[in-house]
Amino acid sequence: MHFEFEAEIWRWQARNDDGWLFVTVPEELSADIREVPRMPRGFGSVRVRVGIGGTEWMTSIFPSGDTYALPLKKAVRVAEELGLGDVCTVRLETVDI
Numbered sequence: 001m002h003f004e005f006e007a008e009i010w011r012w013q014a015r016n017d018d019g020w021l022f023v024t025v026p027e028e029l030s031a032d033i034r035e036v037p038r039m040p041r042g043f044g045s046v047r048v049r050v051g052i053g054g055t056e057w058m059t060s061i062f063p064s065g066d067t068y069a070l071p072l073k074k075a076v077r078v079a080e081e082l083g084l085g086d087v088c089t090v091r092l093e094t095v096d097i
Contacts, residue, residue, distance in 0.1 A: 001036065001094045003029050008087050009072060021077065023090060025061060025068040033061075033068065033094060051091035053080040058095070 007023035025033070033046055041047065045060035046068065055076050061068035070090065072082070082088055 001033065003032075003092045004089065005029060005092070006087055006089050007070075009077075009082060009084055011084055021072050021084060022069045023072060023088065024064065025070055025090075025092065027066050029092075030067040036094065038096060047095045049093045049095050052076060052082070052088050055079045061092075 003025075005026050007026070009021050009023055012020040012022060038046070041060070044063040047058070047060050048070070049056065049058055050070065052072075057073075057076060059071060059073075061070045063069075070092070077083065080088070
């Protein structure tokens, strides 16, 4: 499954450092992802390939209420000059591993 969406970068409230920033996968796309049968993974995570700008990487998205949260590691944010509150375009592909 391939998706593209825009999302605002937010900080996980349990941590005050700059290391835990996320974007939210929109509710409708999250529902589509949730409907696909797959082997269970830790914390209900789903393995994905992600692209923002010219940066691509593999990671997991994690359930967060009716949506999924996508972590944005610092190396990606630095490479794409992104920070808290910025809006970015995300390319996301689910990966069956």
